[in-house]
Amino acid sequence: MIFKVFYQEDQSEIPVRERTKSLFIEAETEREVRNKLVDRKLNIEFIQKLDDAHLEYEKQSGNFVLETA
Structure with missing residues (x-):
């Protein structure tokens, strides 16, 4: 599954809202996403599991880069 993570760097x-950033990461659960990002010291606002339609939209937006953690 692919998750979209909304976060602040500090x-x-x-x-x-204007300083919120996002990244995409592959994991099985939201807990696994948090575990993969724990060493980055991010202020995670929200983690969203992407369905197929949303994932295709994000891929077409040009900002889609899948993180490897």
Whole structure:
């Protein structure tokens, strides 16, 4: 499964929409996503599991890069 992770780069930063970034990562569960990203010290706002249609949309957007963790 592919997940989209919305995050802030600084853990102490209050989530502000304009500074929210996202990444894509492959994992079986949301917990596995969090475990893969724990060493990056990100302030994770939301983790979204992508269905097939959403994944295709993200791939066509030009911003899709699958992280390897």
